[in-house]
Amino acid sequence: MEQEYFHSVTLDKDKCKGCTNCIKHCPTEAIRVRNGKAVIIRERCIDCGECIRVCPYHAKKAVTDPLSSIEEYKYKIALPAPSLYGQFGTNFSRERIIDALKHFGFDYVFEVARAAEIVTHASAQYMKNEKIKKPVISSACPAVVRLIQVRFPSLIENLIRIESPMEVAAALSKREVHDKFGIPFEDMGAFFISPCAAKVTSVEAPYENKKSNVDGVLALKDIYLPLLDIMKKQKEEIPEQFSLSSAIGVAWAGTGGESQALKKGRRIAVHGIKNINAILEQAVQEGLNDIDFIEALACPEGCIGGPLTVENPFIAKVNLKNEIDKISRNDGHRIHKIDNVDELIWKSTVEYRPIMQLDDNMMKALEKMQRIDEITESLPGLDCGACGAPSCRALAEDIVMENAKETDCIFKLREKVNDIAHQLHQIDDMYPPD
Amino acid sequence: MGNVVVRDYMIPANDFTVAGEASSSVRKILTQLGVTPHAVKRTSIAMYEAEINAVIHGHGGKAHVEIDENKIFIQISDEGPGIADLELAMQEGYSTAPDSIREMGFGAGMGLSNIKKHSDLLKIDTEINRGTTVNITVFFNK
Structure with a gap:
C-alpha cells in the first residue's frame, strides 16, 4: 500500500497556517484542514502540484532527491x-x-x-x-x-x-x-x-x-x-x-x-x-x-x-x-x-482507481448518498472552507464517511451553542417549589 | 421510499454555458455510488444529449433523476414546440436546428439516435406546441 500511494507532494507542518487556499484549489478534493494543519488524503492526490503553486506560506513541497x-x-x-x-x-x-x-x-x-x-x-x-x-x-x-x-x-x-x-x-x-x-x-x-x-x-x-x-x-x-x-x-x-x-x-x-x-x-x-x-x-x-x-x-x-x-x-x-x-x-x-x-508501447495498462466510491456495496452507497444529501441540505451552503473541507458537500461526505462531525461547521456550532444557551436560560427560570 | 437517490435540475433555455451541468453532476454521483465506468459513460452521453435537446429546441426545461441499486431513470421535459414526426427525428442526421446552432457545433441530428444507442429503455412523449418528455433508463449490469 505504501508503494501504491507514494507521493512527492508533502506538507511542511511548521509552515502550514491552516488556511483554505490549498483545499479550495485541489482538483480531486484531496486536502482537508484538521487541527489547524492541512492533511493530504494520499489515495486521492494526483501530484499535480496545484497546492504547491497556491500555498502562500510555501508549506507544500515536492520531495525530490538531493x-x-x-x-x-x-x-x-x-x-x-x-x-x-x-x-x-x-x-x-x-x-x-x-x-x-x-x-x-x-x-x-x-x-x-x-x-x-x-x-x-x-x-x-x-x-x-x-x-x-x-x-x-x-x-x-x-x-x-x-x-x-x-x-x-x-x-x-x-x-x-x-x-x-x-x-x-x-x-x-x-x-x-x-x-x-x-x-x-x-x-x-x-x-x-x-x-x-x-x-x-x-x-x-x-x-x-x-x-x-x-x-x-x-x-x-x-x-x-x-x-x-x-x-x-x-x-x-x-x-x-x-x-x-x-x-x-x-x-x-x-x-x-x-x-x-x-x-x-x-x-x-x-x-x-x-x-x-x-x-x-x-x-x-x-x-x-x-x-x-x-x-x-x-x-x-x-x-x-x-x-x-x-x-x-x-x-x-x-x-x-x-x-x-x-x-x-x-x-x-x-x-x-x-x-x-x-x-x-506500455507492457501493462493503467487501472481505474475508484477512490471517490462511497461503499463497495451499492445499497450502502445509496444510503450514504441519501444521508449526504440530507446533511448538505442542512448546511449553510457558503462553501467557506472554515470546517477544513473544500465545500459544504465535501463536509457532508466527510461526516457520513466518519471523518468529520457536524459541529466542524462553525454555523452548526453556533446553532448548537444558541440551543444550549436557550436551554440554560429556561433552566434559570425554573425555581424550586416553595 | 427505499434506497433511491433523487435529483432535480433546471435546464435554462438557450444557455450553452450551463448546458451539460446536470449530466456532469449525475456522472459524479454515479461514480461515487460505484457504478461501472461503462454504465456511467452511457448515462452521461444519453443524458447530455437530452439536456442539449431541451436547451436547443425546448426553450429549456427540467430534469428529474432517480437512481436505485440496478438502474438510473432520467426524465427530461420541456414545454417547447414538440416533435412533428418522431420517427423521422429518430433517424441519424435528421435535424431541425437552425444554422446559428449548427455553427456552434450542435444540431448535427445525432441527438435522439445517440440517446437510443446509449440507453436501455427510451420513451418519448411529445405533443405539438405543448412540449416533449424524454424518459431514459440505463441498467447498470448491462
Whole structure:
C-alpha cells in the first residue's frame, strides 16, 4: 500500500497556517484542514502540484532527491527536461547548459528532448492505426494520467500507450553508455532534472506497475543556481560536441509542442488542470470523436510552468522560443527515432482507481448518498472552507464517511451553542417549589 | 421510499454555458455510488444529449433523476414546440436546428439516435406546441 500511494507532494507542518487556499484549489478534493494543519488524503492526490503553486506560506513541497545523491553511482547520467533550457535567458544557450551539467559532475547527458522526438515518431505511427479510440489523449503528463485514473475511467482506453520521454531517455541513455563505453548497467545512475512533482511519483510508483529506469529525480530549482554559477565562470563559446535534439523535442517543454510535432489530424493542446478537467468532462459527454489528439499538460503553459521551475513561465516561453528558432535555422527538422517502436508501447495498462466510491456495496452507497444529501441540505451552503473541507458537500461526505462531525461547521456550532444557551436560560427560570 | 437517490435540475433555455451541468453532476454521483465506468459513460452521453435537446429546441426545461441499486431513470421535459414526426427525428442526421446552432457545433441530428444507442429503455412523449418528455433508463449490469 505504501508503494501504491507514494507521493512527492508533502506538507511542511511548521509552515502550514491552516488556511483554505490549498483545499479550495485541489482538483480531486484531496486536502482537508484538521487541527489547524492541512492533511493530504494520499489515495486521492494526483501530484499535480496545484497546492504547491497556491500555498502562500510555501508549506507544500515536492520531495525530490538531493543533488548529492548522484554520488551514489560510479557513472552519472543527466536527463535534463527540455523545460530546463527556458530557465536562464538569452546569454545561456542550450549548449552551455549541457556543458555546465558535465562540469557539475555528470559523465553523460542525454536530452529528454531527444527522447521526446522518438516518442513523437512512435506516436505518429500509433495514430495511423484506424482501430484506436479517438480522441487519443497524451500520456506524457503523469498528473493527467492519474486524474483520468481516478475521475475519468472511461477515458483510460483513449490514453496513448507509449512510454513517456523521461522513461525512454533513461532506458536509451543507459543502453547508449553501455554500448559506447562498456560501462556495466549496475554502475549507472540516471537522474531526471524535473520541473514537477508528478514525475517524481511516476518514478517511485509508476502507474504501469513496473520499475522505472530512472534512478533519481532532481528538482530543477535545486540545480538552477549551481548551473548558473558554473556558466558564469565559463567562456561563452562552447564547441558543439554532442548529438543535440532538434527543435521538435525542445518544443515539448511548452504547451502545443507535443501536438504540433504530430503534424497530422485535428489536434488540441490543453494546459492547466482546470482546463483539462473541463475538456475531459466534454470528452465523456460528447465523445469529441472529431478530435484526433488531445495534448494535456497539468501546468499552465505546459512543463515550463511546473512547480519546480524557477523562471516565470511566460519568460521561459520566450527563452525557449529563441532556442527553438535558433535550432530551426541551423538544423531544419531532423528528428531522432528508433526503428522498433513496439518497444516503447506500455507492457501493462493503467487501472481505474475508484477512490471517490462511497461503499463497495451499492445499497450502502445509496444510503450514504441519501444521508449526504440530507446533511448538505442542512448546511449553510457558503462553501467557506472554515470546517477544513473544500465545500459544504465535501463536509457532508466527510461526516457520513466518519471523518468529520457536524459541529466542524462553525454555523452548526453556533446553532448548537444558541440551543444550549436557550436551554440554560429556561433552566434559570425554573425555581424550586416553595 | 427505499434506497433511491433523487435529483432535480433546471435546464435554462438557450444557455450553452450551463448546458451539460446536470449530466456532469449525475456522472459524479454515479461514480461515487460505484457504478461501472461503462454504465456511467452511457448515462452521461444519453443524458447530455437530452439536456442539449431541451436547451436547443425546448426553450429549456427540467430534469428529474432517480437512481436505485440496478438502474438510473432520467426524465427530461420541456414545454417547447414538440416533435412533428418522431420517427423521422429518430433517424441519424435528421435535424431541425437552425444554422446559428449548427455553427456552434450542435444540431448535427445525432441527438435522439445517440440517446437510443446509449440507453436501455427510451420513451418519448411529445405533443405539438405543448412540449416533449424524454424518459431514459440505463441498467447498470448491462
